[in-house]
Amino acid sequence: MTAAADPVKTMKQEVGKAAAALVKSGTIVGLGTGSTTAYAIQYIGDRLKSGDLKDIVGIPTSFQAEVLSKQYGIPLTTLDAIDHIDLAIDGADEVDPQKNLIKGGGAAHTREKVVDYLAQQFIVVVDSGKLVDRLGSVFAVPVEVIPMAISPVMRAIEKLGGKPELRMGVKKAGPVITDQGNMVVDVRFDAIDNPAELEKTLNNIPGVLENGIFVNCTDLVLIGEVQDGQPVVRQM
Numbered sequence: 001m002t003a004a005a006d007p008v009k010t011m012k013q014e015v016g017k018a019a020a021a022l023v024k025s026g027t028i029v030g031l032g033t034g035s036t037t038a039y040a041i042q043y044i045g046d047r048l049k050s051g052d053l054k055d056i057v058g059i060p061t062s063f064q065a066e067v068l069s070k071q072y073g074i075p076l077t078t079l080d081a082i083d084h085i086d087l088a089i090d091g092a093d094e095v096d097p098q099k100n101l102i103k104g105g106g107a108a109h110t111r112e113k114v115v116d117y118l119a120q121q122f123i124v125v126v127d128s129g130k131l132v133d134r135l136g137s138v139f140a141v142p143v144e145v146i147p148m149a150i151s152p153v154m155r156a157i158e159k160l161g162g163k164p165e166l167r168m169g170v171k172k173a174g175p176v177i178t179d180q181g182n183m184v185v186d187v188r189f190d191a192i193d194n195p196a197e198l199e200k201t202l203n204n205i206p207g208v209l210e211n212g213i214f215v216n217c218t219d220l221v222l223i224g225e226v227q228d229g230q231p232v233v234r235q236m
């Protein structure tokens with residue numbers, strides 16, 4: 001396959017396929033959210049259909065992941081019915097050199113954090129455009145907030161030096177509503193020097209459910225790149 005037509009799509013497909021190839025029969029798999037993980041879900045479904053993979057059960061991280069998994073024939077369960085997750089596959093909006101992440105571009109970071117942190121192995125799938133030297137360079141930090149606390153949370157974030165913006169729907173009037181019925185505030189910071197500290201500070205604001213900074217949880221990053229016109233997947 002060449003990467004000529006749509007290089008970003010091709011890179012996403014290739015990393016999705018590479019991640020799906022790492023799933024072993026008889027395991028419990030966390031299924032992430034977003035356009036990159038969607039390819040991993042599709043290829044896991046293909047492997048099940050061909051008989052190459054057997055006896056897996058998925059834990060979806062969002063309504064999107066649940067719908068796609070059903071579409072591709074992946075049996076699902078819930079966290080109440082299992083006591084561990086072998087492997088989770090998920091996308092990211094930014095990845096720094098320490099494999100820390102910003103996630104939540106699809107407003108799914110709360111459930112993703114639960115599932116991804118529980119997994120014995122957490123694999124991140126991204127195209128090379130997601131790599132940054134420092135978190136927050138390109139992407140704002142998504143913060144899920146319960147609706148009645150939106151105003152005080154935004155004020156508290158401003159006091160921390162952040163620039164909060166309520167995420168608005170596309171093809172829907174009003175704010176984005178998460179799978180939990182909450183809202184998302186996207187916060188720009190001039191510089192995120194200590195992601196671990198900022199993750200905790202944001203989560204300590206009353207009314208915040210979870211933010212999209214993921215620290216010290218990634219085992220492997222699969223990066224889709226185009227080299228000499230050909231898509232390749234490298235590991236970090």
Ligand SMILES: O=C[C@H](O)[C@H](O)[C@H](O)COP(=O)(O)O
Pocket residue numbers: 032033034035036037090091092093103104105106107108109112
């Ligand atoms: O809330 C969404 C998730 O964190 C996604 O995994 C993240 O936004 C990356 O999505 P995509 O692969 O579509 O860029």
